[in-house]
Amino acid sequence: MPKNHPKPLPLNDDKVRQIMLQYFYERNKSATSIRGKKSGAAVTISILRSNLKASHGLTAAQVVSNLTYLISQGWVEEKPLAKSFTTAKGGVVPAVTPYYIITAAGVDKITGPSGFTRDRFQGIRIEATGQNIITLGDGNQVNARFRDAAEALSSLRQAVKSSTTLDEAKKIEMVVDIDSIQDQLAKREPNKTVVQTLWDGVEKAATAAGLIDAVSRAAPFVANIIR
Numbered sequence: 001m002p003k004n005h006p007k008p009l010p011l012n013d014d015k016v017r018q019i020m021l022q023y024f025y026e027r028n029k030s031a032t033s034i035r036g037k038k039s040g041a042a043v044t045i046s047i048l049r050s051n052l053k054a055s056h057g058l059t060a061a062q063v064v065s066n067l068t069y070l071i072s073q074g075w076v077e078e079k080p081l082a083k084s085f086t087t088a089k090g091g092v093v094p095a096v097t098p099y100y101i102i103t104a105a106g107v108d109k110i111t112g113p114s115g116f117t118r119d120r121f122q123g124i125r126i127e128a129t130g131q132n133i134i135t136l137g138d139g140n141q142v143n144a145r146f147r148d149a150a151e152a153l154s155s156l157r158q159a160v161k162s163s164t165t166l167d168e169a170k171k172i173e174m175v176v177d178i179d180s181i182q183d184q185l186a187k188r189e190p191n192k193t194v195v196q197t198l199w200d201g202v203e204k205a206a207t208a209a210g211l212i213d214a215v216s217r218a219a220p221f222v223a224n225i226i227r
Contacts (some may be wrong), residue, residue, distance in 0.1 A: 024102035042099035075106035149221035
């Protein structure tokens with residue numbers, strides 16, 4: 001009887017990335033060594049593909065393409081292991097094996113920021129400003145007054161990244177503009193002109209892309225900031 005193989009699940013890229021990052025997190029959490037087929041925190045691409053095919057039915061293409069994305073976003077990093085071997089004629093041939101491991105940012109993405117998460121305002125006495133700076137689940141640090149606005153913008157940012165209507169270049173532009181608005185929310189008084197200008201572009205593009213719900217959640221909070 002032919003061996004049954006799990007069929008690839010109809011998952012979108014974000015779901016695949018979540019599965020993969022969770023895999024790296026769990027592997028790192030239970031690791032007893034840095035590298036190792038079963039006990040290592042870091043794994044080779046062949047082990048990664050094999051494990052994720054067995055556990056979730058992911059294809060090699062799903063794993064490789066989304067691993068590239070996770071690396072580019074800083075959630076996972078490549079740690080090459082350089083070795084060499086001697087040929088029968090006495091020559092030495094170098095060989096490099098890439099290993100992949102979750103980063104601190106990747107761990108924070110799963111668990112949320114910890115007391116050891118790097119603070120962008122480290123060295124500044126926040127208490128002397130009279131402000132209450134908080135860190136959100138996505139790592140953004142904002143004035144507590146603008147928490148709701150920041151969370152709504154984070155949801156819009158994710159909607160932009162997941163959009164099937166926007167092209168990749170437009171997504172980059174919009175994510176940068178949303179992040180720039182978020183940066184303003186760390187201030188006691190955000191620059192209204194900057195926020196207004198950035199928001200006008202983001203709102204127009206997101207609405208045209210059909211991201212109505214995400215825009216409508218963020219719009220009232222932004223309006224309160226710029227009025």
